[in-house]
Amino acid sequence: MFNKLFLACCCVLLSNTAFTVMADVNSVEEVKAAYMMPLAEKSLLTDVQKVSNNFFVAVGERGHILLSDNGSDWRQASVPTQSMLTAVHFINETHGWAVGHDSLILFTSDGGASWQLQQFLPEDDKPLLDVYFRDARHGIAVGAYGLFYKTTDGGDTWEQALFIELAAEEDKEYLLDLQQTDPEIYRSELGSILPHFNRLFVDGNTLYMVGEAGFIAKSADFGDSWLRMEEFYNGSLFDLHRTPEMGLLAVGLRGHVFRSEDNGQTWQQVELSESATLNSVFSDAKGTVYLAGNSGTLLQSIDDGLTFTERSEPDGKAILNGVVLDNQMLLVTEVGIKVLNLDKSE
Incomplete structure (x- = not known):
């Protein structure tokens, strides 16, 4: 049900295809502010x-953005859209961005108390699925159907880029021919051939991106150029994480987990008893690695991702993401926020 849920509800393009998106958000009649809901923290939350x-x-459905000072008590922010939100990223306690359906990008400069539209393209009917800023000016937002936007001015303007090196090898010859004969159709065709980009992961100076059909790519120049890595799995990947002992874990459809000890050059499958789709992987300061997924799936590893044990939720509700506090885990799920006591034995 929840393939991250969001899709249901050569050099930089060998000369790089990029164009500036200047969405006149003030003239878009479809923009409607999110309703202030007393039970917003019990609604579907995605990140x-x-x-x-x-x-x-x-963040989550219907434009809900929730803020907390302690991880237990939550208040809903005023948001100018009802579009589904899929990811959020703050660079400090005041400046943050959120993305979602309708190629939506929101910005706050007051710690989330208020939000402004930077981009809203409902006519495209394509969701953005992740966002990351390395500082107050330079950011990237990615999503379904090869959506890739960059900004160098804090989001005042966004440039959409299409990268031929991110296409599958069997499609590149066709695309190169098309680029020479019909650049307009080439751009449209490349946009339809590229996979869904599901998640960004920043590892030092390297930026990773994972997506459908076993897609993993990495960039050493913050997304100006990309190396698509050799495929080792033909299903969608939804998250990538550096383990405490410097391994890489990739997770995705039907309980698939893969581990690499050589920075993604080779991968070995980690066998699980669960077959639910895994949405996220994260770890805590003590070195425990957690996997969160559909059907209440929650797994933990104390050996750096080599093996996992169960601590799944009995209600069977999808877990989309989580963070670990001192002795608690904060989860966002299809029924809202959950706080688990990590000291409690399962």
């Missing part, structure tokens, strides 16, 4: 970030 020890933010 959560621990910005600091005193600030947490979660």
